[in-house]
Amino acid sequence: MPPPAELGRNPGKAAATLDVTRHALLFMAALLLLLFVVASVGLVQIALQQNTRATQQSLFYVDKAIQTREKSMLATLRDYAYWGEAYQNLHVTVDYEWAYIRQNLGPSLFEDFAYEGVFVLDPQGRTAYAVVNGQRVAVSLAQWLKQDVAELLEQARGQTEDEEPVVGFVQVDGQPALLAVTGLTTGGDPQVSALAGPPSLLLFVDLLSPEKLQALGEDFGVTNLRLATDPVDAQATPALTLASVGAQPLLLRWEPAQPGRQLLYWILPLLALGGTIFALITWLTLRRAIASAREVDASYASLYASQQALAASEVRFRDVAEAATDWIWEADAELRLTYLSTRFQALTGHAASAWLGHPLGELMQCPGGLDVWLETCSSRATVSHSRQCHYRACDGELRTCHLSLRRIADGQAAGGYRGTVSDITEELQAQARIEHLLLHDALTGLPNRHRMQEFLEAKLKALPSAAKPLVMLSIDLDRFKPVNDSFGHEVGDQVLAEVSQRLRLALHEGDLVARMGNDEFILIVSGISAAEEVEQLCVGLIGAIEQPFEIDNHRIFLGASIGVAMAPTDTRQADELLRFAEIALYQAKGAGRSAWCFYANDMNERVIERRQLENDLRHALANEELSLVLQPRYSVNGLRMMAAEALVRWQHPQRGLLGPDSFIAIAESTGLIIPLSAWVLRAACREALSWSEALIVSVNLSPVEFRGGQLVAQIRSALEETGLPPGRLELELTENVMLEDAEGALVLMQELKGLGVRLSMDDFGTGYSSLSYLRAFPFDGLKIDRSFMTDLHAADDSKAIIQAIIGLGHALSLTVTAEGVETQEQLELLRQYGCDEAQGYLLNRPMPPEELRLLL
CATH class of the missing domain: 3.30.70.270 (Reverse transcriptase/Diguanylate cyclase domain)
Known part of the structure; x- marks a missing residue:
């Protein structure tokens, strides 16, 4: 083409050049439009593939979540159904006290496992026992479910001998519900005899409310797991159909991840911007070329810029195509590789040139070999085949992939194959990790x-x-x-x-x-x-x-x-x-x-006895079988009553009157110490208000109460409820409170002192670090352990220890009390040593509240 200066001196040639330029620009614009369309279609296809993979993965996790819920429910059902005591108390006879009051099959299934329905059906199919939302109710299974599940129940009876539960889904009040049912058996317990005839059935109902479904989905990384809300929602994908017992199918829906949408969000605007810029430049160039031949030079410059933009667009298109997770291959009829896309090297680490001309079977390891597989594939070019294979990456790692293969149907006599390879190693590893986590501690x-x-x-x-x-x-x-x-x-x-x-x-x-x-x-x-x-x-x-x-x-x-x-x-x-x-x-x-x-066999009997005593204690707390006794505390000089310690007794229906040594340890290990201590505290405060003198009432605290976080609120509530002045309440605590959490105990004790109550260390002298606690913690008094009183009259070391404790207490301005005083000689020695107060059988035994009031 002549230079722009020559075109300016020759108008005819310039006009012809302008016409050629105009046609060339129009051709390039059409070509760019075609490239933009092809790139957009390819990009959309890639995005759709990414969304499809994400949808398939979410379907896998939803199915795994439902299976996990079923397995957990079946495991819990087996624990209760194949249990000799459950067979004895729910099939042989229906014992409501054993099942509900003692919480062997009661509210705990709702509170701990969130099972809304627990039903026992007798051999005739009647509802013999029902607990709904943790409350025992008089309603049949059919009335509550509002549908017939007789087929499921009959299947469960047939599988009772195999101890194999049956599970199914129903719809209850518009919500999906998971039903697990099995027959009650003795569980191999030799102490329970099996009865002839059909078994009773134990059935658990787990209502999958919207909140439960959403939480279940979030545990597996699925968003907005829910029951399909309407016909339109039911037609959408992805969805999982549950095996429903009734005629109406149950369909779960969720919102899958859309990674392809982000890809389109960023890349399509860039392509559109490039096309728009080129179209604008082309329009301006044509306008200037028609207006004046003198602008030919500028038109050439615009044409050059347009070509650069076109090249950049082509580079962007190739980059998008190569960003896919697959690599493309072609082979001749003997499966020798003839083409490998650039993604091959990025994904495998091998150079494409090193494998061109080699058989595909040397790279891919497929079960049975590629030749055997090809013999089973259709010869039609429109049919694609794929299977899972392995290949060795450049770093030596064995990778897993999906190999797709299709015959080339382009009229060539030699023929050949082409296809793609998708690396699924990470996906399989993730699935293996999930299965490992289900069976192993993280x-x-x-x-x-x-x-x-x-x-x-x-x-x-x-x-x-x-x-x-x-x-x-x-x-x-x-x-x-x-x-x-x-x-x-x-x-x-x-x-x-x-x-x-x-x-x-x-x-x-x-x-x-x-x-x-x-x-x-x-x-x-x-x-x-x-x-x-x-x-x-x-x-x-x-x-x-x-x-x-x-x-x-x-x-x-x-x-x-x-x-x-x-x-x-x-x-x-x-x-x-x-x-x-x-x-x-x-x-x-x-x-x-x-x-x-x-x-040993007798251990189980002791555990059963302990469990029975725990149940009895729960019953005693609910039915006020506990009583309060008070042991006075006197000043050593003058023997004037200064305080009274509140103690608890339990009038057991079979065992008679029990002291705290028989049940306090059980209360502490089961958490019953919290309501028990609250009862003693309120009873002691109310009783102290009835005394004719403003004496101190002393209440013992358990280390368990210091771990609960409600101790200060509980004591404040008792004082406000009873109206007892805080200065008349003394709280006794042992060194174990400080040993378990010294910093936390110090904070709690300072809050208690803020209420105005007194604090006293009980059993002083038995711990190895009591001296440091006395100096650092806000105690008002200490009580010398009764073990030092036993041989006080004969053992010089006991006398020295008691003298040292009394001197230490007075040095720290603490009131010193001696426990276990049983002889007059012990009392005289305490008076000589300057002890402040004494408590023991010599002075008074624990007595009912009415006797203490008469004594005052």
């Missing part, structure tokens, strides 16, 4: 309760013998809670991980160690034939755990208690073996730290 990597249960049942199916028993060890760490309190949960987690490693090293291959809870572990060991070997293993385990833990420049010392149960000596049932090991662990912890204990 912190330690040990098997969890579900995996332990599977392992134990498999071992028991192998029928262990008395000569080669299966040994279960239940291990609980001693002194672990202070680790979390003192060093933080991060250090505590590192300690648990190290404990897990030490337990693994102590076992042989084929044995199992599982984490059951915070600091509880289960070991399942085989290959042991004698009790001496079990004891050696326990010694080794305790010794391994007692070795110091060096973490973050801290030396941490722990201990362990172990309970041992063996199959078949103790039982052949998995649940019973676990329960017996826990019972033995409880006995080991009661015997002292770093101890082990073998299960």
Whole structure:
């Protein structure tokens, strides 16, 4: 083309040049439009593929969430249905007190598991027992469900002998509900005899409310999981159809992730902007070319700029195409590679040139080989085939992919194949991680309760013998809670991980160690034939755990208690073996730290007795079977009554009058100490108001109350409710309160002092750090432990200790009280030593409130 200067001197040539320029620009504009359309279509296709993958993944997680809910409900149902006591009290006879009042099958299923419905159907199909939303009701299953589930119930009866529950979905008041039902059995309990005839059925109902569905979806990364609201919503995707018992199907809907939408949001505007700029430049160039030949130079410049914009658009299009997660390949009829897209090197690490000309079978490892697969594929060019294969990346890692293949149908005689490869390694690894997390503890990597249960049942199916028993060890760490309190949960987690490693090293291959809870572990060991070997293993385990833990420049010392149960000596049932090991662990912890204990039959009886006493105590609190007694406290000089200590007694219907030693420990371990202490506090405050003299009333506090967080509010409420002046209330607490959480106890005690009450340290002299507590904590008095009174008249060391305690108390301006005064000689010695107050049988025994009022 002539230069612009020549075109300016030759108008005819310039006009022809302008015409060629105009046609060239129009052609380029059409080409750019075509490229924009192709790029947009390709981009939309990529975005749709990304959205499709995200939708498929969300469908997998929703299905997994529903399966997890079903498995959890079936596990809970088995625990209750295959239980000898449940068979005795819900099938042989229906005992409402056992089931509901004692909470063996009552409100706890709603409070702990959120099961809205619990029903027991007798062999004739009638509702014999029903609990709805934690309350016992007189309503039948059909009335509450408002539909007939007889087919599901009949199926459950047929599977009772196999102990296999049945599960299904129904719709209750517009909400999906998960039903799990099975027959009641003795659970292998030799003490319960099975009755002939059809079994009773136990049925749990879990209403999947909108809140439950949404929370269930969020646990698996799914947004707005819900029941389809209307026909339009039901036609949308993605959706999961639940296996409904009734005729009406139940359809779940959710909002899947839309990664392709973000891609379109960013890239399409850029393409549109490029096309708009080029069109504007073309229009201006044509206008100037027609207006004046003198602007030919400018037109050429505009044309050059337009070509640059077109090149940039093509580069952007290639970048978008290569951003896909797949790589494209072509091969001849012998499957020798003839083309590999640039994404091949980015995804595999191999250079494309290194593989061109090589057979595809050398790169891809497919089950049975590619040749065998090709023989089974259709010869039609319109049919695509895909299967899962493997290939070795450049770094040596074996990757998993989907290989798609299609014959080339372009009229070539030689023929060939083309297709894509999608790498799914990360997706499979994510799925494997999910399955691993379902069966393993996230912190330690040990098997969890579900995996332990599977392992134990498999071992028991192998029928262990008395000569080669299966040994279960239940291990609980001693002194672990202070680790979390003192060093933080991060250090505590590192300690648990190290404990897990030490337990693994102590076992042989084929044995199992599982984490059951915070600091509880289960070991399942085989290959042991004698009790001496079990004891050696326990010694080794305790010794391994007692070795110091060096973490973050801290030396941490722990201990362990172990309970041992063996199959078949103790039982052949998995649940019973676990329960017996826990019972033995409880006995080991009661015997002292770093101890082990073998299960014995009488242990179960003591546990049952303790559980019965716990239920009776709950009943006593609800029915006011408790009574208050008061023991006066006198000044040593003058024997004037100064205060009275409030004590509790329990008039048990069968056991008679029980002192606190019989039930306080149970109340503390079960949490009943909170309502029990609240009752004593209010009763003591009300009684003190009736006295003719303004004496102090003393109430004991449990260390458990200091952990609850409601102690200050409870005492403030009791004072406001009864009207007792705060200065007349004295709270007695032991050193255990400070040992467990000194900083927290100090804050609480300062708040209590802010109420105006008195604080006294009980059982002083029995702890190793009481002196530091007396100096740092806001006590008003201390009570010398009764153990120092026993041999006071004969033991010089006891006299010296009491003199030192009295001197220390007076130096700190504390009121010193001696407990357990039983002889006149003891009282005289206390008077000589300058003790302030005394309490004991010599002065007065604990008495009913009315006797104390007469004494005053």
